[in-house]
Amino acid sequence: MDALLALHRQSRRTVVGLMSGTSLDGVDAALVHLDDSGPDLTMESEAFVHVPYPGPLQELIHKTTSSSSSIRDVTRLDARLAEAYADAVGNVLEEAGTDREALDLVGAHGQTVCHLPEPTDCAGEAVRATLQLGNSSTLATRLGVPVVGNFRAADLALGGQGAPLVPYFDHVAFTDADEPRGLLNLGGIANLTVLPAGGAPDAVRAFDTGPANMVIDALAARLFDAAMDRDGRHAAQGTPDHDLLADLLEGDFFRREPPKSTGRADFGAGYVDRLLSAAQSRGLSPEDTMATATLLTAASVYQAYAQYVRPAQSIERLIVSGGGVHNDALLRMLKDAFAPIPVESIAEHGVDPDAKEALCFAVLAHETVNGVPTNLPSVTGASARTRLGSLSVPGP
Template sequence: MDALLQLRRRSPRVVVGLMSGTSLDGVDAALARLSGSGTDLTVDSDGFVHVPYPKALRTLLRRNAAPESSSVRDLARLDVRLAGVYAEAVDSVLADAGRSREALDLVGSHGQTVQHLPDPANCAGEEVRATLQIGEPSTLATELGVPVVGNFRPSDMALGGQGAPLVPYFDHVTFTDPEEDRGLLNLGGIANLTVLPAGGTPDDVRAFDTGPANMVIDALAERLFDAPYDPDGQHADAGTPDHDFLADLLEGDFYRREPPKSTGRADFGADYVDHLLGAAQSRGLSAEDTMATATLLTAASVYQAYAQYVRPDQSIDVLIASGGGTHNDALMRMLRDAFAPIPVRTAADYGVDADAKEALCFAVLAHETVNGVPTNLPSVTGASRRTLLGSISVPGP
């Protein structure tokens, strides 16, 4: 524990944040120097890399993220296998910045979500909320020789929260403006929206998942075009959205639920894509029209969520997007059309790499956990109170 006590006193800290999202495409690693806490936090970004999962690993993860095909043995082995991939990602971002492991103080690892079940359900006679992220933090800490903070969601869920989204704390301390009401939109596998009132406190922050972002688009690209994603939204641009079909999709159960709410593959995974494809084919849509409709679904569901659950109480002056979806030109154009005259910009316009933002978030969350600072936001997750997020794994001497 001496190492943890020394880490508590160290400033600045060199921290790597790791994020592997619901797209199951790989792991993002962001290197940063962090000091201070809360609104006095200083974040100096020193590097970012994306390490794709090998195809065999990606296939195995997808199989085990589906309840009907998952295996306890596979999950146990993937838990260790992913820790090795995460260690490689840490080494890669350190090497890219010209640093060694000896320079590293701490790692924050989100882990790979294979199940997220935030709504209470019966388990052997008791109602429980549950979530499972794999990529064992203790294995990673032992491999790297530095403390690792992982398992960020369960403590919030133990207090009745959704355990998601987690990015709003980072949004609050890095993007809150004294005069401008801002919306922060993350376009990962799932889209989530954070609302930051001008000069607001943590209790003023609102955030929730709005529906799929890249998850459905990527799955359709693989099935329709044998590609991992739609490059620059080219296939969507070549098609015409079916607005009647879109209206039907927007009537889905998740969209009608009021926040706080979070989602994932349980709502928008393989079964959802099967249904969408079957309905598109029955309507005679081409592959390009289907992609255009699915891409518009992301943009329209974000705006619908804003219009229904945010705008009546808090309008925004600007929408700031981040995540892999910012590279989809068709999606970004659809968002700009939906939100006009509200401008839609990217995090890069504010000095934050749009691809690195989520990984940076987990560097910050790990840093604050070591500081003893609660980083869940009950106004976002629905938890009964603030709490520390994450468990700390400390390697032996």
């Protein structure tokens, strides 16, 4: 208890943030020095690494996110992922040349295997539920460092979507006194944060807009036997089918008003099956299919902005992060859609585009220890603000 009180009283902390997202490809780890809180927060990034999952672990994760998973798989994967996260922490410390003893805290999002934010009957009671694996207590014990995990559950308990959580980071790091901004993260799923100029936390709006790399990567694997459409090369060689695109944009998720979040339940293997079937029935080439799916991401982001954001708050700049920032075809489509609003990489603002989500969970863990609420009800739909995350501590 004395150690926890000391950690709480400590203003400056060295924190590792861990993120393993819906791409299911590995763990992002960012080492950062954090001080103070809220709008006064200061952040000094020290190092970032991406640690790919070993093949057998990746296969098990894919299996566990599908209907073929077993409770034994889920239970064992919870422990196995903690070991993978411990390795990622070791790697980023080595990259930075930092000793384990200098580390104060770890924030671990965990691997989402199921996210069910809409209230549904369970044994006579309507519940919202989510499951992120990578046991925080196991990780804290392996590292000898306190770990904050399970960030989404408290918001769900208050009637929220439990997502997105990145908008708190966006608010404290990117709110500008004079310029209203959009922050777009292109991970497996695309999510948009809107920051009014000089706005307070309750003025922030954010929600998932639909698929980003999740569908594109799945199509790359099926059509080209590749992990991704590197640099958007295949999409650039194709021509989007606008009739198919219009049909896709009529999907249930796109017509649902915010607050909303999504994942593999909406845009996983079954969705890709249906998209491929529709493309084949229209005689589309693999390149045309990839171009259509890539434009789906750009068009769904702009459609969400135009329908749900612009009537109340226009933006003057769109700042993009996540793996999708490396897809030249996707970035070109976004620039075309949002013109004349400038679309630029978050790298132009001093943040590694690949590191943003890992940095976010370092910040959320830091604020959990500070006792600061970090969910945004204007974003998630929760009934109140609350502290996020469960704190696990190692033994003496």
